Amino acid sequence: MPLVMNQFQKTPRLVFRMLATVVLVMALVLAGFSGAEANDPGSNLEVVVDVVEDSSAQAKPEKSRFENLRWYVVSPFTEQGRTNLKFLIDGTWSTLLMSMLALMISIVVGLLIAIPGIAKNKPLRSTNVIYVEFVRSIPLLPLILWVYYGLPEIAGIQFNYFWAGVFALALSDSAFEAEIFRAGIQSIPKGQAEAGRTVGLTYFQTMRYVVMPQAIRRILPALGNQFAYMVKMSALVSVIGLQELTRRANELIVTEYRALEIYTILILEYLVIILIIGQGVRWLERKLNDDNEDVLSKTKPVANSTE
């Protein structure tokens, strides 16, 4: 195993990790179904077999259960499989676009909600608390249903399912973003904002140029988490009919009658998307830190020698 790792060390970590995980998941799925057949004496199965005293009869259904898998419905090597795969993968765009729009909106709203949360003024702070407590206690699925089926009755506007999804996801996430931003801003020492004010910056300039750039570096991992979470939660929007990844998988199962194979592909789709997001966030983190701490350690000797 270490050998394999070494071999791959030079290749981009992204590719390696993705492949490794995909292979692992596939292997687990297959092993799970072939496992019963391969069970050695001493396992639970053996006990059952002893009681029934017909080991061949017991082994048969296990074997056929494994053989029942019809990977060809999603195999890239058959015509039918390719068509199905394309149908499934075409949902990626909806899932991604919806999640990204929702993320952008929730970041903006979250920031707007976080700022009163750090104010000295009590009423301002309570607006923050009320919003956060209220919004984060709404479960996402009912919220999606409420926005899609309920809101038009009072708002007089009918969202299409895409925007209903974006809106519900963004609203639900904004409370979490607000908390992340508040924590991030509060983690920056008070002296930073004070120094900003003493060099003549206004409150918002101090936020914009002094506090936020430092806070963002600290909350980047948390923002990445929220994005991954958002992509996964976007699956719930399938209930109102948006043809994103999950909806497409469900529709395909209706025609192919193969849940295991199609849901496996569905899970792998999410997995790949979230792995890519994770790598993107790590890359951003490295890039931001390169301007900062990383460079420090590399150039420290130079700093000392110029003294």
Added chain:
Amino acid sequence: MIETVPAIEMIDVNKWFGDFHVLKDINLNISAGERVVICGPSGSGKSTVVRCINRLEKHEKGTIRVDGMQLSNNRKAIAAIRNEVGMVFQQFNLFPHLTVLENLTLGPIKARGLSQSDADTRAMALLERVRIPEQADKKPGQLSGGQQQRVAIARSLCMEPKIMLFDEPTSALDPEMISEVLEVMLELAEEGMTMVVVTHEMGFARKAADTMVFMDEGKIVETGDPKTFFEAPRTERCKQFLDQILSH
């Protein structure tokens, strides 16, 4: 015309942190070009006095005027006063995500609307003056404490203030770095900058101060010129304090 407006005027200033009466009837009159050194035991309210001058803390009672402008909740007045007052902190408070040069130019560019090149020129001249022009492109974290504090002084000067406030500028420094910072401060004093310095560096006080202020328990206990202050302190409390800090 004779300059009659005091640089800083504090009249019966009182401040509370909750129930804690931190400043009690502070009266202080500082004229332009005057160097005032404030000392006193920990917790006596020195920092709070200095921070009230540029409204990092809000006083509850009394009057503070800076260059004739009265401090109130009026944002414009606060901004105008902050424009004239520079501040150097014990913990430097440099912006760690910006280079040394950017630390200096942020205020002039964003608050004063200077062009990038004008701001850079001004900043480089100041870095020369505090003798670290070669560090301009580094991040603060790469500098020694003494260098960081000199950058902080240059950052304040880059806003061309009329008054400089120093709150224990050398307390966070290793002993061998204290003198390089004090040197810069002495030069500033010689050039006639109005300075309010909280420090326990009595060598600096003797050389630079026009007026010594001793604070204890939120009150100004004693003020005077350095000579009488050090040689013949009038109050027992002040004498004790001086004995303590001068004994080592």
